[in-house]
Each structure stands twice: as C-alpha cells, then as structure tokens.
Amino acid sequence: GQNIDQPTEMTATEGAIVQINCTYQTSGFNGLFWYQQHAGEAPTFLSYNVLDGLEEKGRFSSFLSRSKGYSYLLLKELQMKDSASYLCAVRDSRGRGSTLGRLYFGRGTQLTVWP
C-alpha cells in the first residue's frame, strides 16, 4: 500500500522560513511532487524530485531522500500570499496506474502566514 504523511497545520510570520516535511512509504518510487492549493482553488504544481538532493526554484526549494522516504518543502521570505495548503504527492513505480502517472496524495499541510 501507500502511506504519505505530512503535518496538518503550520504557522509562521512574514519574512520567516518554514519547512514542511513529508514522509512516504510506497511499494515503489518514481517521483515526488509538491502542490500549492489556495482556499477554494485548484492545486497548482510547485516542484518535482526524482533524484536525491535539493531542487531550488526562487523562494521555494524541495529536498528528497529516497533512502529515508523523506522530502521537505522549504519556503523562504514568507509572504502573506503563501498562506495555503501544501500537498505532497508520490508516484509509485508499481501497481495499477503506475505507468499512467497516477499520484498518491498526502492530506495536505495548511500553512498560515501572520503579519
């Protein structure tokens, strides 16, 4: 089976740095995604990691350790508009739908940024 775990809620202040963790247990692994979802809107793609290490994209970075089944999303210089839910999703390399791009989502981390 697949199990993807992330904290339910986090809070931080404007200008700060926040790290959102995600741990996963899947029968296979073929990539990890982070999505951002503002209230009432669709999730939007943030990042993709398939190899170990850090991927940086502006204020956002995502890290992956395949041996530990662990990823984090790092948000720097937080802004009020970063208040949103952040979804961790894993593509399993095995099982029905694995070759078809099927993703398994965590329950999301609701981040609130205070002024």
Next chain:
Amino acid sequence: DVKVTQSSRYLVKRTGEKVFLECVQDMDHENMFWYRQDPGLGLRLIYFSYDVKMKEKGDIPEGYSVSREKKERFSLILESASTNQTSMYLCASSSLTGDRGAYEQYFGPGTRLTVT
C-alpha cells in the same frame, strides 16, 4: 498554457438524482483523473482514464461511473446521488511526456457539489 475546465463551480442536487460532472482539457493529454476532496481526508482518486473509452478504478469508485468518449473530455457520473457524495470534485489531466518525465497533473477549478 494548459487549461482544464469543469462544467460547473457549484451544483446542488437532490438525493437520488443522476448527476453529470464534465471535464475538458485542451492540451491533448492522454491521462485524465477524477478526485474528490474532503476536509481532513485530502485528495482521493475516484477513477482515471489513460485513453478514449479506457478507465481504471481508483480508491473510492463505489457510487460513481465515468465516460471518456473523446480524448479531451472525461465525465464523472453519480448514478443516484446521496448526501455522503457532497464534496469538492476535482478533475486533472497529465501527459505521458513532460519535463524530465515529471508527468505533473494539471487541475481544473473544481465543482462543489451539495446533495440534499
């Protein structure tokens, strides 16, 4: 720019009604997905499709069916709506090719369905 559209943003139906939710994507993507999203439960996959007329069950297919007669369109059908199907329904699509094989999914705006 990838665009995924859904037929309605808000829908109110009565128990027992047959409900159709439509999703259209304009990027010639092979894969399409239907999810429902509920507070505290996250995104749960109902059905997905990898080609015209092809479909696969997701994790919670009971009470739902799907139709894909054309590549760009994927419909979710609630045969007899029940109150426990009140939820946000999200459609997504993805390609079999992409940046570094990412195959990221692109989501529609969602349909908030209320069954009374």
